Amino acid sequence: MSVSEQTAPPEVVADRADHVPHDAAAPAHHTSTGLSNEKLGMWLFLGSECLLFGGLISAFLLYRSKDVEGMVGPAVGDLYDIPFTSVSSFVLLMSSLTMVLSLSAIQRADHRRARTWLLTTAMLGATFIAGQVYEFTSFVREGLGYTTNLQSSAFYTLTGFHGVHVTIGILMLVSLFVMSLRGRLPAERSETVEIVGLYWHFVDIIWIIIFTLVYLIPA
Amino acid sequence: MALTEERPPLELTSGEEAVVRKPLGVFTRPSDSPGWRSWLTTVDHKKIGIMYGATAMAFFALGGLEALLIRAQLAQPNGQVLDPQVYNQLFTMHGTTMVFLVIMPMLAGFANYLIPLMIGARDVAYPRLNAFSYWVFLFGGLFLYSSFFLGGAPDSGWFNYAPQSGVAYSPGHGIDFWVLGLQITGIASLVGAVNLIVTCLNMRAPGMTLLRMPVFVWMALVAQFLLLFAIPVITVALFLLMFDRLYGANFFVVEAGADPLLWQHLFWIFGHPEVYILILPAFGIVSDVIPTFSRKPLFGYPFMVFSGIAIGFMGWGVWAHHMFASGVGPVSVAAFSLSTMFIAVPTGVKIFNWIGTLWRGKLSFTVAMLFAVGLVSQFTIGGLSGVMHSVAPHDTQQTDTYFVVAHFHYVLFGGSMFGIFSGIYYWWPKIFGHKLSERIGKVHFWLMFAGFNLTFGPMHIVGLQGMPRRTATYPEGMGWDLMNLLETIGSFLIALSFLVWVYNVVRSRKNPHAGADPWDGRTLEWATSSPPPVHNFDVEPTVGHLDEWWHRKYDEDESGRPVRREHYEFLSAVDEVSLGRGGREPQVDTSSIHLPSPSYWPIVIALGLPLISYGLLYTYWLSALGGIMVVGGVVGLGLEPSVDPEAGHDDHGHDDGHGPGPGTDATGEEAELVGVGAGDGATASGDRAGSGERA
Known part of the structure; x- marks a missing residue:
């Protein structure tokens, strides 16, 4: 089956001539839809994740707008450091760009560059997480713990779930980097990078929604 | 063996030769050898399907036992059999068990076993994740049940309303077990869903277009x-x-200003689609059983498919009809009333299509057919009382009474469970090679039918008279005594019918071999041997019709009557029972078919999850151990090639050189199911040519 048509532009095929030419184990798009099982599975999983974040965001919005008499502790909306979070959001957004650059590099069999961009993406993600840790600790220092009030529980749960997703993404990126170093990520398997990329972009998009709804739009 | 030696290993990007290593891991790869251990490591969708079914039936016995205790308590007014606390635990666990540990896994078992066979695939899309799903479900169920021995089971009902479920009102660990146990089984369902959807969409045999898939596949x-x-x-x-319960958050703490309706909305946005998750595959089962025993194609196949899809969509817009009594406001109530009435339309379409299929059919009332017709009639009763609930004032009267209990047992027991038993009797010969006894089966059916209606029919009446559900006793003189006694007698009849079924199963091993196609079936699973070979089909089918197998066996004469063809070919080597009457075996070499190798990792990862959960309740050390098992297992699974390069292909003879190369071990899921992809050019095209000639 014409593997290359699906995974890489035609001119790349010639470049890959030095690889095993008819490698039956490369992701053969031998499927009814033409999408590989792995990619289709990732899309389905992400569809499911939409509902997960939908539920968490709904819970937060419900409780943010709730005016509770005698609420304990500060309101989460009074503590936001919008410039700081804007910067860390920008960092996360840029990591989507580097993710694309990494995919493009590996499809061109430019493995050095692919690894560089993979590592950059992971570092940008880690920067975002570091920012989140800083944000959480500063909130706690100002008296907003996880159990302080309704809003704080909802806020930490929502952003915490997102943070865990970014962290899992970083782990996957690092795994890809190591695989590439050990030569287990040839251009034929660029789809693996693409699939991790799908996840990474999804987590990014979710952050755009969270940043808009949670931080930017006032309660 | 030859696999890794004959072919050059995948060249590295750096230009040097890659060394083909043994898969990384602490385990030696399990081999294909028979025996009980093969069940622990199997990735075969058929074995996994059987394990789902067996486990679900064991839980069915447990859930049934709980129901019997409940009925014993309610047999007479002021019942003294159970302490009210225990009563609460029993009805909670009964509901939770029947929904999450019986019907869902039972249908998952059917889907697992049948979907690949029905669409002409060799296995599901991710065989190892499939095994993982099963083990996670099993351990999640056992975790939930361990609560009985660790301080008491959950006791807030299967929908576990807040704030009743909070620490303040339920201080024991019961609800924690419920929360964590359902999270674990949720993972199993989610992974299974991704797996089976990809299988349906991606693994279909050539020519198996979406609108040629059997209705069971569609509904699943x-x-x-x-x-x-x-x-x-x-x-x-x-x-x-x-x-909330473990870390002191405030989501459902009313004193902190929380809104208990949040739980109800979240639960029922899940809970109503869940109802269709429980019934649609059962609809699919009878949609395949009724045509077979009416000897007619399903009446209005596209309507059947699209009404199922319509139910799937509309199922998301009716959840608040579970909350009419909770004060969601007149606009919501009106909107959800209307949407609930509308969803009865596609369901009604299905009922009429089944009747249309039966109409002027050449009916044979086998046990499978009896159960299928039982579903159609009883589900109709349950559906009608369901439409009654859509009328909000009516619902406000009935809510939390036995009328509701009667309603959902008519759809879930009278519907789903009868559908499941129909499927069990129908596909038993395919799965185990011999039929269940029809004679004992009929006893089973009539006992269950009578017991079921005796148990749940009177509940309509006492419900309308106001008898509240989830209350451990009722006083004398309410006029409920006789009805409750009848219900209890009925429930013991159901239990008796279940024992008859168990007897039938035990006895059935002595039954003669049924052959590949004992019912003169219509769909592809009947074209392979019973039980099917590990690789399902010796010849990959090329599909040209809906009801492909029927069209291979029968032609039509001028008046449109089916005429059996002189010759037709099975898709696998079959036994003599099946041959004759024109049936022939394919003559093909199956040695080139490679299936994914068994693996220890799915069970290891799955075992980690309940450990993490116990740890959250008792000591974090257990969680750490479970976490290590999960992470290590995921890494192991990822690094392990889906087909073991070291596995002996002794029973396959030679290797055709198209098998999976060492590149497979790069990522885990990447190379799942090399079996189908592997044969690439040679076998697959050969098969296609062969079937082309036949057509």
């Missing part, structure tokens, strides 16, 4: 989509409750 597909989107919603609810 719709149900998996519902699961895919419903499971995360309940996961959110469970997480919020878990954080």
Whole structure:
């Protein structure tokens, strides 16, 4: 089956001539839809994740707008450091760009560059997480713990779930980097990078929604 | 063997030769050898399907036992059999068990076993994740049940309303077990949903277009989509409750200003699609059983498919009809009343199509057919009382009474369970090679039919008279005594019928071999041997029709009557029972078919999850151990090639050189199911040519 048509532009095929030419184990798009099982599975999983974040965001919005008499502790909306979070959001957004650059590099069999961009993406993600840790600790220092009030529980749960997703993404990126170093990520398997990329972009998009709804739009 | 030696290993990007290593891991790869251990490591969708079914039936016995205790308590007014606390635990666990540990896995078992066979595939899309799903479900169920021995089972009912479920009102660990146990089984459902959807969409045999898939495949597909989107919603609810209970969050703490309706909305946004998750595959089962025993194609196949899809969509817009009594406001009530009435339309379409299929059919009332017709009639009764609930004032009267209990037992027991038993009798000969006894089966059916209606029919009456559900006793003189006694007698009849079924199963091993196609079936699973070979089909089918197998066996004469063809060919080597009457065996070499090798990792990862959960309740050391097992297992699974390069292909003879190369070990899921992809050019095209000639 014409593997290359699906995974890489035609001119790349010639470049890959030095690889095993008819490698039956490369992701053969031998499927009814033409999408590989792995990619289709990732899309389905992400569809499911939409509902997960939908539920968490709904819970937060419900409780943010709730005016509770005698609420304990500060309101989460009074503590936001919008410039700081804007910067860390920008960092996360840029990591989507580097993710694309990494995919493009590996499809061109430019493995050095692919690894560089993979590592950059992971570092940008880690920067975002570091920012989140800083944000959480500063909130706690100002008296907003996880159990302080309704809003704080909802806020930490929502952003915490997102943070865990970014962290899992970083782990996957690092795994890809190591695989590439050990030569287990040839251009034929660029789809693996693409699939991790799908996840990474999804987590990014979710952050755009969270940043808009949670931080930017006032309660 | 030859596999890794004959072919050059995948060249590295750096230009040096890659060394083909043994798969990384602490385990030696399990081999294909028979015996009980093969069941622990199997990735064969058929074995996994059987394990799902067996486990679900064991839980069915447990859930049934709980029901019997409940009925014993309620047999007479002021019952003294059970302490009210225990009564609460029993009805909670009965509901939870029947929904999450019986019907869902039972249908998952059917889907697992049948979907690949029905669409002409060799296995599901991700065989190892399939095994993982099963083990996670099993351990999640056992975890939930361990609560009985660790301080008491959950006791707030299967929908576990806040704030009743909070620490303040339920201080024991019961609810924690419920929350964590359902999260674990949720993982199983989610992974299973992704797996089966990809299988349906991606693994179909050539020519098996979507509108040639059997209705069971369609309905299971719709149900998996519902699961895919419903499971995360309940996961959110469970997480919020878990954080409340374990870490002092405030999501459902009313004193802190929380809104208890949040739980109800989250639960029922999951819970109503869940209802269709439980019934749609059962609809699919009878949609395949009724045509076979009417000797007619299904009446209005496209309507059947699209009404199922319509139910799937509309199922998301009716959840608040579970909350009419909770004060959601007149606009919501009116809107959800209307949408609930509308959803009865596609369901009615299905009922009429089944009747249309039966109409002027050449009916043979086998046990499978009896159960199928039982579903159609009893589900109709349950559906009608369901439409009554859509009328909000009516619902406000009936809510939390036995009328509701009667309603959902008519759809879930009279519907889903009867559908499941229909499927069990229908596919038993395919799965085990011999039929269940029809004679004993008929005893089973009539006992269950009588017992079921005797148990749940009178509940309509006492419900309308106001008898509240979930109350451990009722006083004398309410006029409920006789009805409750009848209900209890009925429930013991159901138990008796279940024992008859068990006897039938035990006895059936002595029954003669049934052959590949004992019912003169219509769909592809009957074209292979009973039980099917590990690789399902010796010849990959090329599909040209809906009801492909029927069209291979029968032609039509001028008046449109079916005429059996002189010759037709099975898709696998079959036994002599099946041959004759024109049936022939394919003559093909199956040595080139390679299937994914068994693996220890799925069970290891799955075992880690309950450990993590116990750890959250008792000591974090256990969680750490479980976490290590999960992470290590995921890494092991990822690094392990899906087909073991070291596995002996002794029973396959030679290797055709198209097998999976060492590149397979790069990522885990990447190379799942090399079996189908592997034969690439040679076998697959050969098969296609062969079947082309036949057509």
